[in-house]
Amino acid sequence: MSPTPTKSLNPLSPKERIKVPRQLMPEQPPCERNKNFSEVNLGFDAELARQEALRCLECAKPTCTDNCPVGVDVKKFVQLIVAGDFLAAAAKMREANVLPAITGRVCPQEDQCEGSCLLAKKVKPLGIGYLERFIADYEQRVGIQLPPKPTPTGKKVAIVGSGPSGLTVAGDLIQKGHQVRVFEALHDLGGVLVYGIPEFRLPKQIVREQLDVMGKMGVEFETDVVVGRTVTIDELMNEEGYDAVYIGTGAGLPQFMGIPGEHLNGVYSANEFLTRINLMKAYKFPQYDEPMLDLHGKDVAVIGGGNTALDSIRSALRLGAHKAYVIYRRSDAEMPARAEEVHHAKEEGIDFQMLTAPVEFLDNGKGWLTGARCVRMELGEPDASGRRRPVPVKGSEFDLPLSVAIMAIGTTANPIVQSTTPGLGTDKRGYIVADPDKQRTTRKGVFAGGDIVTGAATVILAMGAGRRAAASIHEYLTTGDW
Amino acid sequence: MFKIIDAHFLAPGIKRFVIEAPRIARKQKPGQFVILRIYEEGERIPITIENSDPVKGTISIVVQSAGKTTRLLNSLETGDSIQDVVGPLGKPSEIEKFGTVVVIGGGVGTAMAYPSAAAFKRAGNRVISIIGGRTKELVILEKELREVSDAVLITTDDGSYADKGFVTDKLRQLIQNGTPIDLVLAIGPIVMMKAVAEVTRKDNIRTVVSLNPIMIDGTGMCGGCRVLIDGKSEFACVDGPEFDAHRVNFEVLVQRNAMYREPEQKSLAEFERVMLEKQKAREGADDEAGQCAIAQGGQK
Numbered sequence: 052m053s054p055t056p057t058k059s060l061n062p063l064s065p066k067e068r069i070k071v072p073r074q075l076m077p078e079q080p081p082c083e084r085n086k087n088f089s090e091v092n093l094g095f096d097a098e099l100a101r102q103e104a105l106r107c108l109e110c111a112k113p114t115c116t117d118n119c120p121v122g123v124d125v126k127k128f129v130q131l132i133v134a135g136d137f138l139a140a141a142a143k144m145r146e147a148n149v150l151p152a153i154t155g156r157v158c159p160q161e162d163q164c165e166g167s168c169l170l171a172k173k174v175k176p177l178g179i180g181y182l183e184r185f186i187a188d189y190e191q192r193v194g195i196q197l198p199p200k201p202t203p204t205g206k207k208v209a210i211v212g213s214g215p216s217g218l219t220v221a222g223d224l225i226q227k228g229h230q231v232r233v234f235e236a237l238h239d240l241g242g243v244l245v246y247g248i249p250e251f252r253l254p255k256q257i258v259r260e261q262l263d264v265m266g267k268m269g270v271e272f273e274t275d276v277v278v279g280r281t282v283t284i285d286e287l288m289n290e291e292g293y294d295a296v297y298i299g300t301g302a303g304l305p306q307f308m309g310i311p312g313e314h315l316n317g318v319y320s321a322n323e324f325l326t327r328i329n330l331m332k333a334y335k336f337p338q339y340d341e342p343m344l345d346l347h348g349k350d351v352a353v354i355g356g357g358n359t360a361l362d363s364i365r366s367a368l369r370l371g372a373h374k375a376y377v378i379y380r381r382s383d384a385e386m387p388a389r390a391e392e393v394h395h396a397k398e399e400g401i402d403f404q405m406l407t408a409p410v411e412f413l414d415n416g417k418g419w420l421t422g423a424r425c426v427r428m429e430l431g432e433p434d435a436s437g438r439r440r441p442v443p444v445k446g447s448e449f450d451l452p453l454s455v456a457i458m459a460i461g462t463t464a465n466p467i468v469q470s471t472t473p474g475l476g477t478d479k480r481g482y483i484v485a486d487p488d489k490q491r492t493t494r495k496g497v498f499a500g501g502d503i504v505t506g507a508a509t510v511i512l513a514m515g516a517g518r519r520a521a522a523s524i525h526e527y528l529t530t531g532d533w
Numbered sequence: 534m535f536k537i538i539d540a541h542f543l544a545p546g547i548k549r550f551v552i553e554a555p556r557i558a559r560k561q562k563p564g565q566f567v568i569l570r571i572y573e574e575g576e577r578i579p580i581t582i583e584n585s586d587p588v589k590g591t592i593s594i595v596v597q598s599a600g601k602t603t604r605l606l607n608s609l610e611t612g613d614s615i616q617d618v619v620g621p622l623g624k625p626s627e628i629e630k631f632g633t634v635v636v637i638g639g640g641v642g643t644a645m646a647y648p649s650a651a652a653f654k655r656a657g658n659r660v661i662s663i664i665g666g667r668t669k670e671l672v673i674l675e676k677e678l679r680e681v682s683d684a685v686l687i688t689t690d691d692g693s694y695a696d697k698g699f700v701t702d703k704l705r706q707l708i709q710n711g712t713p714i715d716l717v718l719a720i721g722p723i724v725m726m727k728a729v730a731e732v733t734r735k736d737n738i739r740t741v742v743s744l745n746p747i748m749i750d751g752t753g754m755c756g757g758c759r760v761l762i763d764g765k766s767e768f769a770c771v772d773g774p775e776f777d778a779h780r781v782n783f784e785v786l787v788q789r790n791a792m793y794r795e796p797e798q799k800s801l802a803e804f805e806r807v808m809l810e811k812q813k814a815r816e817g818a819d820d821e822a823g824q825c826a827i828a829q830g831g832q833k
Binding site: 274282303313322326340342343 | 556557570574576577601602616617620752753754755757759765768785788791792793796797799803
């Protein structure tokens with residue numbers, strides 16, 4: 052590993068840097084990609100990466116790092132790209148982020164690092180996500196340099212759930228010399244990264260490679276274990292000798308609207324729809340045994356405006372849907388999905404029905420969905436979330452013919468761990484209570500983070516919680532202080 | 534991988550497996566189920582746990598051949614392995630001293646009702662078991678149930694064994710005879726559970742059924758197993774699988790379970806075709822071997 056440059060190797064003056072245009076991400080053409088599951092973004096090559104890296108203003112007080120939930124030292128790793136030392140850049144990245152190939156693909160950079168980039172005040176922000184992805188992919192291609200093995204501490208940590216937050220805790224703690232074992236309820240590792248996020252946004256091969264790195268670093272994995280059912284937190288600590296436990300069980304049961312017809316055949320939750328496709332490979336039926344409804348030539352709608360909604364409807368389009376709608380009750384400005392996904396979805400031909408909500412699902416009299424009765428909305432006064440509340444427009448009802456409707460309107464807390472762990476505090480919605488600095492729960496030695504604490508959020512916020520938890524678990528294991 | 538320690542048929546198309554699964558065996562309680570996936574391309578299916586042996590670290594399940602996955606499963610033998618077995622899932626049966634408990638098992642449902650009957654007996658209840666099957670061979674676990682029940686009543690649809698009729702006939706008789714019943718647990722085909730619910734509804738006898746909706750993860754994530762309970766969605770994997778029979782919308786359960794009938798039938802037909810080809814190939818090979826043996830002067 053080469054030493055970190057002490058001063059900038061960037062030959063351009065700040066004025067010249069601003070003149071360099073933001074490099075465009077090469078991508079599959081919309082008319083091709085909306086028929087396949089291959090990745091939309093193709094990634095930078097070394098030349099594009101160095102060109103983009105030259106745009107960094109190297110701020111004295113970089114706000115990009117402050118706005119990164121895991122605190123990636125953006126300036127340093129970008130300087131290393133300018134210097135052409137991509138492996139050193141990747142090593143720098145790993146200090147703060149053990150899953151860069153994943154976050155480089157799925158983070159909402161516009162709200163975080165890139166959102167606070169000084170360049171954005173005059174031109175387009177630095178393509179930090181693209182650069183992050185580049186160095187992670189580069190490192191994977193030439194062979195990952197594992198960090199040196201630390202001295203074992205003799206402490207054991209159990210991690211519940213192999214999603215982004217659990218993996219972050221595992222990756223950070225294994226580098227501190229603790230023995231780490233990750234328990235996963237499903238048959239495959241990765242949590243939402245494998246059952247939720249589709250191949251075209253995050254290839255499963257990337258997830259497997261990152262898991263492989265974890266395995267090589269010494270992290271142990273056990274699938275088919277539902278903590279709370281197969282083994283309890285107390286049993287892990289009292290009988291299996293774990294000194295600390297991190298709970299990262301992720302998103303829970305899908306919410307439904309409570310409108311008539313939600314039980315009809317053809318109405319899916321987004322979690323089920325995506326799990327059938329991503330985890331169970333139902334689109335390869337009958338090569339794979341798990342079935343799903345045939346979408347070829349069918350009209351499909353997703354209800355909701357988040358990333359899960361877009362992942363669902365873009366998957367439906369790729370599986371042959373004739374019409375593919377997003378039905379969202381607010382307007383474009385309030386959509387929680389990543390800007391890039393909305394842009395990609397529009398290019399691919401998704402029909403956005405904004406300010407619209409279903410009030411009833413219609414059927415053929417035999418239990419099968421035939422459409423949705425919808426109503427148009429207008430925005431009223433701001434609600435508790437600070438966003439303007441959608442109000443139905445009188446007399447605006449219309450029927451939209453549909454064969455499949457996918458509900459992507461959020462999730463509730465999964466109750467399994469909470470209900471089987473005495474003394475584990477929960478809030479009134481059933482989520483686990485953990486302090487925001489150290490992720491400590493109400494049970495000594497038990498930490499929690501990610502969606503099971505915050506409710507549905509993003510991969511990177513779950514990783515941020517994991518990073519804080521790892522630091523505080525390490526502190527607890529070395530000092531014994533609670 | 535989860536090793537099959539023992540596998541044998543209880544009745545035509547109904548097979549019991551003893552599977553090495555020490556973690557599950559330690560935790561299993563009556564009423565809970567596992568989700569299993571036979572091989573890499575397999576689907577995840579829920580199956581109720583019949584029994585477990587925490588000392589030996591094994592669980593037993595009873596499987597009835599229906600679609601491709603259950604047929605494939607029932608073709609496995611002692612020494613084979615199942616790729617994934619996860620559990621015990623779902624809430625355990627509520628077992629306490631109720632008084633008189635009627636446990637009803639229909640067909641393969643008898644295997645799931647049996648551990649609950651045993652648990653009710655251990656809890657000090659008077660247990661009356663009613664079991665039924667289409668025909669004599671499909672009445673299973675009679676001997677085992679007799680050991681844990683104060684009485685066992687049996688029906689067959691065709692009258693080939695015990696009394697001709699349905700389990701609900703026996704239940705109705707018990708009620709008409711004035712037998713005080715504090716709880717009914719019914720596990721079996723949806724039509725049977727629905728019929729039981731109708732019989733007990735007018736006398737307001739507390740009735741519990743174990744529901745078997747389509748399920749994927751079984752851990753409270755996907756929401757595929759939602760059932761309508763008093764008009765509201767509940768999830769069989771975390772809120773069930775046992776529910777108050779009088780609150781269940783059975784029509785919606787039947788309708789949702791039929792969602793994949795077409796692909797399921799396609800998958801089964803393809804499976805049967807492949808199995809038939811394999812069998813033909815085997816027979817062909819046997820024939821050839823036989824021909825060879827004859828050619829070699831019948832030495833074999």
